[in-house]
Amino acid sequence: xxxxxxxxxxxxxxxxxxxxxxxxxxxxxxxxxxxxxxxxxxxxxxxxxxxxxxxxxxxxxxxxxxxxxxxxxxxxxxxxxxxxxxxxxxxxxxxxxxxxxxxxxxxxxxxxxxxxxxxxxxxxxxxxxxxxxxxxxxxxxxxxxxxxxxxxxxxxxxxxxxxxxxxxxxxxxxxxxxxxxxxxxxxxxxxxxxxxxxxxxxxxxxxxxxxxxxxxxxxxxxxxxxxxxxxxxxxxxxxxxxxxxxxxxxxxxxxxxxxxxxxxxxxxxxxxxxxxxxxxxxxxxxxxxxxxxxxxxxxxxxxxxxxxxxxxxxxxxxxxxxxxxxxxxxxxxxxxxxxxxxxxxxxxxxxxxxxxxxxxxxxxxxxxxxxxxxxxxxxxxxxxxxxxxxxxxxxxxxxxxxxxxxxxxxxxxxxxxxxxxxxxxxxxxxxxxxxxxxxxxxxxxxxxxxxxxxxxxxxxxxxxxxxxxxxxxxxxxxxxxxxxxxxxxxxxxxxxxxxxxxxxxxxxxxxxxxxx
Amino acid sequence: xxxxxxxxxxxxxxxxxxxxxxxxxxxxxxxxxxxxxxxxxxxxxxxxxxxxxxxxxxxxxxxxxxxxxxxxxxxxxxxxxxxxxxxxxxxxxxxxxxxxxxxxxxxxxxxxxxxxxxxxxxxxxxxxxxxxxxxxxxxxxxxxxxxxxxxxxxxxx
Ligand SMILES: Cc1cc2nc3c(=O)[nH]c(=O)nc-3n(C[C@H](O)[C@H](O)[C@H](O)COP(=O)(O)O)c2cc1C
Ligand code: SF4
Ligand code: FES
Numbered sequence: 001x002x003x004x005x006x007x008x009x010x011x012x013x014x015x016x017x018x019x020x021x022x023x024x025x026x027x028x029x030x031x032x033x034x035x036x037x038x039x040x041x042x043x044x045x046x047x048x049x050x051x052x053x054x055x056x057x058x059x060x061x062x063x064x065x066x067x068x069x070x071x072x073x074x075x076x077x078x079x080x081x082x083x084x085x086x087x088x089x090x091x092x093x094x095x096x097x098x099x100x101x102x103x104x105x106x107x108x109x110x111x112x113x114x115x116x117x118x119x120x121x122x123x124x125x126x127x128x129x130x131x132x133x134x135x136x137x138x139x140x141x142x143x144x145x146x147x148x149x150x151x152x153x154x155x156x157x158x159x160x161x162x163x164x165x166x167x168x169x170x171x172x173x174x175x176x177x178x179x180x181x182x183x184x185x186x187x188x189x190x191x192x193x194x195x196x197x198x199x200x201x202x203x204x205x206x207x208x209x210x211x212x213x214x215x216x217x218x219x220x221x222x223x224x225x226x227x228x229x230x231x232x233x234x235x236x237x238x239x240x241x242x243x244x245x246x247x248x249x250x251x252x253x254x255x256x257x258x259x260x261x262x263x264x265x266x267x268x269x270x271x272x273x274x275x276x277x278x279x280x281x282x283x284x285x286x287x288x289x290x291x292x293x294x295x296x297x298x299x300x301x302x303x304x305x306x307x308x309x310x311x312x313x314x315x316x317x318x319x320x321x322x323x324x325x326x327x328x329x330x331x332x333x334x335x336x337x338x339x340x341x342x343x344x345x346x347x348x349x350x351x352x353x354x355x356x357x358x359x360x361x362x363x364x365x366x367x368x369x370x371x372x373x374x375x376x377x378x379x380x381x382x383x384x385x386x387x388x389x390x391x392x393x394x395x396x397x398x399x400x401x402x403x404x405x406x407x408x409x410x411x412x413x414x415x416x417x418x419x420x421x422x423x424x425x426x427x428x429x430x431x432x433x434x435x436x437x438x439x440x441x442x443x444x445x446x447x448x449x450x451x452x453x454x455x456x457x458x459x460x461x462x463x464x465x466x467x468x469x470x471x472x473x474x475x476x477x478x479x480x481x482x483x484x485x486x487x488x489x490x491x492x493x494x495x496x497x498x499x500x501x502x503x504x505x506x507x508x509x510x511x512x513x514x515x516x
Numbered sequence: 517x518x519x520x521x522x523x524x525x526x527x528x529x530x531x532x533x534x535x536x537x538x539x540x541x542x543x544x545x546x547x548x549x550x551x552x553x554x555x556x557x558x559x560x561x562x563x564x565x566x567x568x569x570x571x572x573x574x575x576x577x578x579x580x581x582x583x584x585x586x587x588x589x590x591x592x593x594x595x596x597x598x599x600x601x602x603x604x605x606x607x608x609x610x611x612x613x614x615x616x617x618x619x620x621x622x623x624x625x626x627x628x629x630x631x632x633x634x635x636x637x638x639x640x641x642x643x644x645x646x647x648x649x650x651x652x653x654x655x656x657x658x659x660x661x662x663x664x665x666x667x668x669x670x671x672x673x
Contacts, residue, residue, distance in 0.1 A: 011637075011638060011639060011652050012639050012641060012642050012654060014651075014652070015639050015642055015645065015652045015653050015654035015655075016642055016653075016654045016655055047641035047642060048641065050642075183636075183638060184635070184636065185636070186599035186600040186601050186602075186635065186636045186640060187600060187601045187636075187640045188636075188638070188640070189638040189639065189640060189641065191638075192638040223638075224546070224583055225634060225636065225637050225638065225647070226638060227650050228652075229638075262542070262543060263542070263543065263546050264542075265542055265545070265546065265581035265582065265583035265584060266581055266582035266583040266634075267580065267581055267582060268635060279542055280539075281539050282537075282538055282539040282540055282541035282542050282543075282577070283541070283542075283577060284576050284577050284580035284581075285580065285581075286580075300539075341640070341641070342641060343601040343640035343641050343643065344600065344601040344602075344604035344605060344640060344643055345604040345605055345643075346641070349640070349641025349642070350641050372605070381600055385599070385600060415601075415640070417600050417601045417604055417640065418604060419604045420604075423604065427603075427608075428600070428603070431600070431603070435599075435635070439635075
């Protein structure tokens with residue numbers, strides 16, 4: 001009998017040495033004549049413990065955290081294969097508090113299974129949602145999504161069922177599902193963890209969406225900064241096709257659907273849905289005017305469901321367990337769970353899938369353990385580069401879409417970036433404008449010109465040239481961008497800038513000057 | 517990465533792999549980048565003619581996206597994440613360190629290395645992050661940065 005050992009093949013784990021650890025384990029086992037089966041799983045999302053190695057002992061998986069290649073000889077000597085005691089040993093994976101206190105609705109298979117094995121996926125309820133959906137019929141699937149209250153996880157929080165219904169009700173010979181995997185927001189990596197750890201979970205989400213709206217073709221638009229996700233996702237899709245879960249007449253049901261993966265090319269604005277559609281058509285990612293809505297005339301002018309990775313990956317369990325069950329999680333109009341991502345200056349960074357309604361403080365303190373530096377928190381940016389910088393005094397705000405809007409902030413894709421008290425917030429405001437100038441698609445002037453002007457005005461404030469007059473000017477510029485931009489790139493860039501003006505204005509006087 | 521110099525036969529073969537369909541232009545440009553390392557004027561002319569697009573169309577797409585370069589890069593490409601989560605963990609200082617130790621500014625190349633910014637590698641729980649020749653590294657201190665760069669040079673010497 002060989003002992004099974006899991007070592008993640010996931011970007012964050014590999015970025016801190018998981019490949020080297022896997023090689024060291026294989027080599028050491030060979031030298032010692034120990035029989036092992038090395039499985040490269042995805043990540044559980046407890047990134048701060050990576051590389052997280054697990055050994056299967058009886059019915060349990062025993063976890064060892066922050067393993068380095070140099071630890072392997074002593075871990076073997078300590079009886080690794082029977083879960084032996086060692087400084088790196090954490091204990092059974094299913095007792096890790098960071099993980100068991102979560103509400104894993106969408107990410108529950110991540111870490112658990114071999115992402116490239118269709119058999120492993122099917123053995124863990126894989127494609128059960130699709131099979132059930134086909135049995136229910138199209139309208140019942142959309143009704144289940146409506147009952148769940150599922151809202152788009154890509155940023156805007158738009159109800160998924162409304163989009164699906166529109167596409168279903170629009171007559172056309174060809175319809176599409178376009179999955180937004182551009183994940184451009186700093187501080188976010190939940191799409192990536194899903195695609196690297198449970199890619200078939202996403203594939204199943206696309207299949208169900210395609211079935212519900214009458215589409216036969218899906219695209220996944222993946223950012224090019226994710227080469228490992230690209231490789232895992234494409235291999236998983238090939239495996240699913242070979243096993244008859246993609247292509248013509250899937251499992252003899254009469255339903256046909258296939259998926260292509262397209263790469264983005266380093267443009268943030270291509271995450272906006274109409275720019276993404278342009279890019280999928282091989283063009284520059286310039287924003288389209290709306291209407292028409294993509295649900296009516298989207299990709300190649302056809303009705304198209306555009307949904308984020310996490311939105312779609314939440315679907316199979318909504319079908320499996322029922323929309324009401326999902327709606328039982330969360331608060332108010334923020335039903336269900338969100339995969340929050342703890343990032344930046346945080347001690348225990350990683351993915352935390354929780355029902356909406358807990359406070360930012362609970363996430364940052366109970367899960368995150370405070371800052372990595374050990375210094376006090378100064379600001380938290382939630383929702384990516386267009387999200388406000390929230391000062392420490394607002395940390396008790398509950399994570400609820402509407403409650404965040406109430407403090408001029410947004411939850412967006414759930415990225416939470418923590419800054420300690422050494423942060424220079426004037427530089428953060430400057431970067432917001434600089435990033436907008438860099439990424440603007442150029443279609444409208446308030447954004448294209450406004451952002452460049454914004455950087456200049458902030459530079460003058462930092463250099464103390466008419467600081468008060470420039471403060472007023474910057475506010476006016478924010479009004480113009482917010483009011484007159486065509487999309488949220490220019491329209492929301494003012495949010496983080498305003499938050500710095502409101503809560504951290506003193507930093508313009510103390511800033512270390514201009515520059516990066 | 518095995519690179520070859522741009523040549524029309526190889527370029528045609530790549531395009532045919534995508535059915536020479538104009539709507540695959542962005543994907544084809546990625547394939548060109550992987551094989552040739554950059555998009556030359558000659559390549560743009562050939563793309564336009566074989567995909568039935570105008571040269572201005574192809575130019576427009578090439579220049580729109582940060583990934584597509586119109587000049588060759590050095591042998592190794594090192595990208596430092598300059599987005600917010602990495603900023604909160606000292607990426608600005610890491611950029612300074614890189615610029616000093618490599619004697620390069622961002623967007624510049626020497627014979628060996630091209631240094632660039634990147635805006636999020638999705639490794640924000642292990643900030644600061646960098647990508648070297650397509651591989652992502654996390655928790656990158658100045659010392660670790662130097663080791664990673666030394667490793668690139670070793671691997672290619
Ligand atoms: C500038 C900008 C960037 C965006 N980037 C992304 C992104 O990277 N991923 C994403 O899913 N949505 C992104 N969005 C939101 C999309 O426009 C769209 O709302 C979303 O893909 C719809 O899917 P959902 O309803 O499932 O969230 C972005 C929006 C804007 C304005
Ligand atoms: S706001 Fe900016 S990104 Fe959006 S359409 Fe206008 S120029 Fe393009
Ligand atoms: S912000 Fe640097 S990896 Fe995400």
